[in-house]
Amino acid sequence: xxxxxxxxxxxxxxxxxxxxxxxxxxxxxxxxxxxxxxxxxxxxxxxxxxxxxxxxxxxxxxxxxxxxxxxxxxxxxxxxxxxxxxxxxxxxxxxxxxxxxxxxxxxxxxxxxxxxxxxxxxxxxxxxxxxxxxxxxxxxxxxxxxxxxxxxxxxxxxxxxxxxxxxxxxxxxxxxxxxxxxxxxxxxxxxxxxxxxxxxxxxxxxxxxxxxxxxxxxxxxxxxxxxxxxxxxxxxxxxxxxxxxxxxxxxxxxxxxxxxxxxxxxxxxxxxxxxxxxxxxxxxxxxxxxxxxxxxxxxxxxxxxxxxxx
Numbered sequence: 001x002x003x004x005x006x007x008x009x010x011x012x013x014x015x016x017x018x019x020x021x022x023x024x025x026x027x028x029x030x031x032x033x034x035x036x037x038x039x040x041x042x043x044x045x046x047x048x049x050x051x052x053x054x055x056x057x058x059x060x061x062x063x064x065x066x067x068x069x070x071x072x073x074x075x076x077x078x079x080x081x082x083x084x085x086x087x088x089x090x091x092x093x094x095x096x097x098x099x100x101x102x103x104x105x106x107x108x109x110x111x112x113x114x115x116x117x118x119x120x121x122x123x124x125x126x127x128x129x130x131x132x133x134x135x136x137x138x139x140x141x142x143x144x145x146x147x148x149x150x151x152x153x154x155x156x157x158x159x160x161x162x163x164x165x166x167x168x169x170x171x172x173x174x175x176x177x178x179x180x181x182x183x184x185x186x187x188x189x190x191x192x193x194x195x196x197x198x199x200x201x202x203x204x205x206x207x208x209x210x211x212x213x214x215x216x217x218x219x220x221x222x223x224x225x226x227x228x229x230x231x232x233x234x235x236x237x238x239x240x241x242x243x244x245x246x247x248x249x250x251x252x253x254x255x256x257x258x259x260x261x262x263x264x265x266x267x268x269x270x271x272x273x274x275x276x277x278x279x280x281x282x283x284x285x286x287x288x289x290x291x292x293x294x295x296x297x298x299x300x301x302x303x304x305x306x307x308x309x310x
Contacts, residue, residue, distance in 0.1 A: 002033040003295060006043045008052035009069055011036070016280040017047070024288035030295060045291055050075040057081040064294050067287050068304075069278055071145070072225065074198040077309045086304045087290055093279030095148045101223060101275040102149040102193055105247050106158070109191050109219045110135050114245075132157040138189030140182075140205060141196035141224060142168045142175065143310070145276075149193060161185045165201065186213040191221065197310035198225035208233040217244040223275030226251040231262075238267050249275040 005021075007014060014036060025032050040059035048054065049069045057063065058081045065085045068076065073088045108114065111129050135158055139150045142164040154160045154172045162173045163185040169175060176185050182205075186192065192214065196202045206220070207230040220243060222229060231252070237243040247269040248262060254273055262268045290300050304310060 002031045003291065004038050004042050004044045005032055005034045005047060005291065006038045006045070006054075007034065007036050007047045008054045009047065009049035010051050013049075013069075013280070017284055020280055020284035021047075021288055024285055025291065028288060028292040030292065032291075045294065047287055048076065055079070055081075057083070065290065065300060067290050069283060069287070071278070072198060073304050074225075074309060077304055077306055085300055086306070087300050087302045088304050088310070089278055089283055089286060090144050090302045091278050091283045091286055093282035094276050095144055097276030097279070098145045098195075098223060099148045099152045101249075102195075102221065103152050103156070105221050106137055106153060106191055106193065107156075109221075109245070109247075110158075133159060135159065135190055136161060136188050137191045137193065138163060138185045139173075140185075140192065140194045140228075142170065142173075143195065143197070146193075146195040147173075149195060161188060182210065183213055186210055187215075189214055189218060191219050194220070194222040194224040194228045196224050196228055198227050199309040203227045204230040204233075206230065206234065208236070211237045211242060214243070216242055218242075219244050220246040220248075222246070223249040226254070235261060235265070238265060243267070245269070247271065249273055 007017065018034065021034055025034065041061045043060050044062060044064050046054060046063065046066045047069065048066050057079065063084050065087060066082060067087050068089050071089045071094060073086065076082065076086065110132065137153055137158045138161045139146045140163050142150065142162045146162065147170055150160050150162045150170065150173045160173050162168065162170060162175045163182055164177050167177045194206070196205060205228050211233055234243065234246060238246065245267045249271045250273055256262060256270060262270050286301070293300055
């Protein structure tokens with residue numbers, strides 16, 4: 001019998017993913033039925049996004065796994081009706097895009113580009129920036145995205161400190177963990193990049209207390225998740241000069257409301273959740289490889305620890 005694969009994501013994604021998945025599944029030698037509408041009790045795998053419509057997994061009696069198209073799984077990991085393995089998206093295209101965006105904004109801060117781009121007022125101030133080796137960048141979160149960004153920055157000779165909740169070992173990166181490690185990392189960080197998952201344990205990682213640990217004038221880049229930052233505390237730190245500038249790509253409410261103070265703050269750059277996105281041509285390969293593994297009895301890739309939420 002064919003493997004029944006339900007595509008449950010935004011309808012406009014179907015024309016992009018459908019031909020790619022068909023090709024990859026065929027190349028894997030699988031007999032399959034891929035569709036947007038399959039009776040629940042016949043579905044073997046769900047290719048899933050939270051905006052695809054499926055919220056109650058109870059009717060899917062023969063479901064083998066849910067394969068997320070999103071890297072973040074906070075909208076599904078706590079779903080009590082989901083009792084089968086859940087895999088998050090770890091996509092080479094997403095990782096490359098995020099690395100490029102992070103490196104670009106770190107270099108923007110490091111080189112002081114904004115001053116020359118926005119302040120063409122006739123003032124000649126020949127102040128050269130320090131070398132990257134003299135600049136400390138802290139990456140909060142050392143999952144696949146954080147590790148890739150940390151290694152790319154280290155390759156440019158930045159002094160990179162990585163922090164995670166649990167211990168990590170990445171060659172060339174000063175890896176710290178736990179609350180003591182967080183304090184040590186932030187106390188040295190001239191530029192902070194947030195790439196943590198959104199879980200109850202990571203909410204407001206940057207708050208009034210932790211923002212105060214940073215060197216005065218430090219700069220913040222958040223392409224991770226909006227709830228990682230206490231917005232009121234960040235605005236206060238920006239207004240006091242404790243934080244020099246923040247570039248924010250993600251927010252608690254999206255789109256960011258037009259009356260939000262971030263839009264008009266002179267020391268905030270808002271970008272509309274564009275740091276990176278899942279690329280269908282690479283993401284479809286990840287999804288299809290997991291289906292192949294499931295049918296071959298091999299371990300799934302990128303399984304979510306439901307207790308941790310990522």
